[in-house]
Amino acid sequence: MKILVCISHVPDTTSKINFTDNGTKFDTNGVQFIIGPYDDYALARAIELKEAIAGTTVTVINVGLADTEPTIRKALAIGADDAIRVNAEPTDSFFVASQIAAHAKGYDLVLMGRESIDYNGGVVHAMVGELLGIPSLSPVMKLDVEGTNVKMAREIEGGKESVEAILPLVAGCQEPIAEWKIPNMRGIMSARTKPLMVVEASGNDKNVVTQKFELPAAKGAVKMISADNVAELVTRLKTEAKVL
Amino acid sequence: MSVLVFVETGEGKIRKSSLEAITYAHLMGSGVTAIVLGAVAQPELESLGKYGAQKVLHVVDSKLDQPVIQAYASVITKAMQDEGADVLVLANSSLGTPVAAKVAVKANASFASNVVELPSTSSGFVVKRSIYTGKAFSFVELKNQKKVIALKKNAAEAKEVGGGAQIVPYAVALNDADFSTKIMSTEKATGDILLPEAEIVVSGGRGMKGPEHWGILLDLAKALHAATGCSKPVSDLNWRPHHEHVGQTGVKVAPQLYIAIGISGAIQHLAGVNSSKCIVVINKDPDAPFFKAADYGIVGDAFDVLPKLTAAVNAMR
Numbered sequence: 001m002k003i004l005v006c007i008s009h010v011p012d013t014t015s016k017i018n019f020t021d022n023g024t025k026f027d028t029n030g031v032q033f034i035i036g037p038y039d040d041y042a043l044a045r046a047i048e049l050k051e052a053i054a055g056t057t058v059t060v061i062n063v064g065l066a067d068t069e070p071t072i073r074k075a076l077a078i079g080a081d082d083a084i085r086v087n088a089e090p091t092d093s094f095f096v097a098s099q100i101a102a103h104a105k106g107y108d109l110v111l112m113g114r115e116s117i118d119y120n121g122g123v124v125h126a127m128v129g130e131l132l133g134i135p136s137l138s139p140v141m142k143l144d145v146e147g148t149n150v151k152m153a154r155e156i157e158g159g160k161e162s163v164e165a166i167l168p169l170v171a172g173c174q175e176p177i178a179e180w181k182i183p184n185m186r187g188i189m190s191a192r193t194k195p196l197m198v199v200e201a202s203g204n205d206k207n208v209v210t211q212k213f214e215l216p217a218a219k220g221a222v223k224m225i226s227a228d229n230v231a232e233l234v235t236r237l238k239t240e241a242k243v244l
Numbered sequence: 245m246s247v248l249v250f251v252e253t254g255e256g257k258i259r260k261s262s263l264e265a266i267t268y269a270h271l272m273g274s275g276v277t278a279i280v281l282g283a284v285a286q287p288e289l290e291s292l293g294k295y296g297a298q299k300v301l302h303v304v305d306s307k308l309d310q311p312v313i314q315a316y317a318s319v320i321t322k323a324m325q326d327e328g329a330d331v332l333v334l335a336n337s338s339l340g341t342p343v344a345a346k347v348a349v350k351a352n353a354s355f356a357s358n359v360v361e362l363p364s365t366s367s368g369f370v371v372k373r374s375i376y377t378g379k380a381f382s383f384v385e386l387k388n389q390k391k392v393i394a395l396k397k398n399a400a401e402a403k404e405v406g407g408g409a410q411i412v413p414y415a416v417a418l419n420d421a422d423f424s425t426k427i428m429s430t431e432k433a434t435g436d437i438l439l440p441e442a443e444i445v446v447s448g449g450r451g452m453k454g455p456e457h458w459g460i461l462l463d464l465a466k467a468l469h470a471a472t473g474c475s476k477p478v479s480d481l482n483w484r485p486h487h488e489h490v491g492q493t494g495v496k497v498a499p500q501l502y503i504a505i506g507i508s509g510a511i512q513h514l515a516g517v518n519s520s521k522c523i524v525v526i527n528k529d530p531d532a533p534f535f536k537a538a539d540y541g542i543v544g545d546a547f548d549v550l551p552k553l554t555a556a557v558n559a560m561r
């Protein structure tokens with residue numbers, strides 16, 4: 001089986017977000033970049049499938065500029081066999097999806113995260129599925145492959161769904177599909193020599209253009225209420241905050 | 245310009261988030277057609293008129309009683325064409341978001357999800373989106389003639405604007421490819437208030453000490469008609485079900501009121517709650533980071549404060 005795992009290169013979950021140049025550029029100052037946390041689940045599940053099903057290979061793909069290579073190498077260290085980097089700035093979901101779709105033909109399973117934690121579109125998987133004309137499903141919390149049949153559990157509002165489909169397909173993953181994997185020393189050493197192919201983007205049809213960014217308005221100071229006077233909280237929520 | 249709104253139902257009822265989408269579309273100032281798929285009672289369909297729909301396309305096909313994403317996307321794409329709608333509006337959800345993404349590809353539309361405000365059209369068609377898990381916003385221009393907008397839950401208000409809707413049966417021929425994913429069964433969790441749509445959320449962290457103590461938290465939730473949530477370690481430890489886990493890697497909520505009990509306020513948790521209108525924090529540690537993100541705070545022991553709070557709420561009602 002051939003598996004393609006799509007990884008985004010995003011600010012660590014503890015990052016403070018800032019913008020420069022009049023709110024038009026993301027401020028990378030002091031920001032650590034990681035494999036998207038959901039993408040890490042996708043990668044972990046792919047490696048598990050590779051270990052379970054003989055002859056399985058795992059390729060990772062990222063749409064990004066050269067600065068994403070350490071993130072891609074980390075995915076190789078975790079156990080992917082090879083990698084593709086599409087050399088372009090991933091500004092718009094449709095653009096990213098078209099780049100991925102251009103390389104995803106011939107793969108049996110395309111795994112992604114349920115959403116990237118920067119643009120939070122939660123849409124690339126559905127778009128790639130549509131572009132390839134194959135099923136896509138997200139967020140998938142369980143995925144088992146039996147021959148060409150795939151059994152999945154998908155989270156829905158207030159519950160879950162059991163879903164089946166036939167390969168090839170696209171899945172957006174979330175916990176508890178697999179345990180995150182941490183690279184070991186051997187993985188890190190071998191990642192240096194694994195193939196990382198850099199390709200140029202095909203087309204440039206960006207149908208969504210970001211004009212500027214903005215931070216949320218700062219919160220006012222917290223109003224403290226004594227634990228001996230809990231009823232006052234209820235009164236204030238009703239009359240002052242007007243949320244009851 | 246006419247706007248099509250995809251309306252979601254759950255257990256035969258229109259979802260609150262879909263009413264928000266209808267009012268949003270109405271406020272865009274153009275004719276609003278709603279599309280509803282699957283079995284739903286006539287009064288529910290008629291009620292869409294009050295929120296701003298002029299016409300309701302009702303697709304009755306037993307194959308669509310289950311929310312099959314691909315089939316829904318095909319029907320809605322066709323309806324956009326037939327209605328000459330340039331814009332599709334719907335609510336972000338486990339059904340709405342992937343449907344929107346597929347329609348956008350099929351209809352060659354520009355697409356934005358997690359939209360939080362009405363579009364501005366002074367220079368291009370620009371919408372404001374929530375990004376970086378609620379830590380920031382972006383303003384994006386949707387350049388194509390056709391546009392798909394998925395609204396963040398609770399970002400728009402469902403308002404009764406009056407009016408009635410004309411209900412029209414609508415049919416689309418579907419093929420096997422539309423049903424290539426098969427829903428084998430659906431498991432509904434207990435509790436009738438959906439966490440992502442809730443007006444009030446009562447959420448507990450590791451400070452609750454164990455699943456056997458959740459009773460006092462559920463009592464408060466019941467008194468407030470609130471949904472319940474939790475921090476990640478709480479669901480990791482299986483104290484609470486996974487779908488209650490709130491935060492950057494869990495459910496993102498945007499209620500009127502979020503009450504956090506025994507949750508420290510790690511940045512990953514805050515990322516899932518920072519769109520709440522009002523945040524109350526109850527924690528025994530006065531230095532808990534959550535107080536910095538709160539509107540109201542009580543320093544105290546949850547086991548002491550919760551029963552008193554529930555009693556005060558019941559006394560007020």
Ligand SMILES: Cc1cc2nc3c(=O)[nH]c(=O)nc-3n(C[C@H](O)[C@H](O)[C@H](O)COP(=O)(O)OP(=O)(O)OC[C@H]3O[C@@H](n4cnc5c(N)ncnc54)[C@H](O)[C@@H]3O)c2cc1C
Pocket residue numbers: 013037448449450451452474475476477478489490491492493494505506507508509510511512513516526527528529532544545546547
């Ligand atoms: C990649 C990544 C993603 C993550 N995503 C999420 C996420 O989506 N959501 C999330 O919640 N976390 C997430 N986390 C975990 C997060 O960093 C914190 O570890 C977690 O939120 C802490 O949960 P907690 O506040 O319940 O527990 P703790 O940090 O242990 O805090 C317990 C709190 O309870 C208080 N307390 C104790 N006893 C009482 C009492 N009797 N009465 C009142 N208060 C009491 C304590 O003072 C303390 O503040 C993520 C972490 C990582 C690395």
Ligand SMILES: Nc1ncnc2c1ncn2[C@@H]1O[C@H](COP(=O)(O)O)[C@@H](O)[C@H]1O
Pocket residue numbers: 006007008009036038039061062063064090093096111112113114115116117119120121122123124125
């Ligand atoms: N630049 C990118 N390169 C490769 N994969 C990506 C990229 N951006 C997003 N993805 C994948 O698409 C998933 C959904 O992203 P999104 O639709 O942006 O929330 C992510 O979890 C990744 O698996």
